[in-house]
Amino acid sequence: MLPWRSRGRAAARRGPEATLSAALDELRLLFGPEACKNLQPLVYSDWVNLPLIGGAYSHAISRLADVMGVLGTPYYDRVFFPGEATHSYDFSTAHGAFETGLRAARELLAR
Ligand SMILES: Cc1cc2nc3c(=O)[nH]c(=O)nc-3n(C[C@H](O)[C@H](O)[C@H](O)COP(=O)(O)OP(=O)(O)OC[C@H]3O[C@@H](n4cnc5c(N)ncnc54)[C@H](O)[C@@H]3O)c2cc1C
Incomplete structure (x- = not known):
């Protein structure tokens, strides 16, 4: 909760x-x-x-969905980016993070 x-x-x-x-x-x-x-x-x-958090919780907003996919673009086919923030629609979620891990692993193996 x-x-x-x-x-x-x-x-x-x-x-x-x-x-x-x-x-x-x-x-x-x-x-x-x-x-x-x-x-x-x-x-x-x-x-x-907690003084360093102060009740804060941050997450991406849905109107930035187009940008999120761009964050997962490989860098010169050498560096691959998983992580919830790179999912184009299920960002800010654990299952989105999991899927981007699979995607990044597939990109790496396909080189
Ligand atoms: C309080 C809370 C409740 C949540 N509840 C839900 C929920 O109910 N359902 C849901 O789907 N999602 C929930 N989420 C969101 C979900 O937990 C995250 O979206 C997901 O864990 C992100 O996974 P990730 O692998 O992208 O990033 P992370 O799990 O943040 O992993 C990134 C890792 O990279 C490491 N790292 C960072 N910088 C460096 C560096 N320079 N060098 C080496 N390592 C580095 C970090 O230490 C961390 O281990 C919740 C999040 C929070 C904070």
Whole structure:
């Protein structure tokens, strides 16, 4: 669960227990109580109160989609660029990062 902006600040004020409990409630609503009965909180990060982060979360915006594909263009057929930012539509995601890794590996092998 990634609450940000005002929700992130409110969650930070409520503290870990209340936030994790709210997250579990939400998961129960989404997937049903049976699917969630063995879930245990694993990690709690409080980015709002980390001075070097201050609650920030950044990601690409969809109107830049054309540019994202350009970022993955190989450099002189010698350097290959994977990473979520190089995906032309699934940027800012883990599966997008994974796919760009496969793409960069294929480009390298095709040389
Ligand atoms: C809090 C949070 C929650 C998220 N939640 C989700 C989610 O629910 N679903 C989802 O799909 N995505 C989520 N994401 C986004 C997802 O995690 C990222 O898009 C994805 O991990 C990016 O993968 P990547 O391999 O492109 O980059 P990264 O995982 O950032 O990997 C880049 C690596 O390069 C290393 N590196 C950087 N510079 C150098 C250098 N000069 N030399 C050597 N190494 C270097 C870094 O240390 C890092 O290990 C979340 C991200 C965050 C931060």
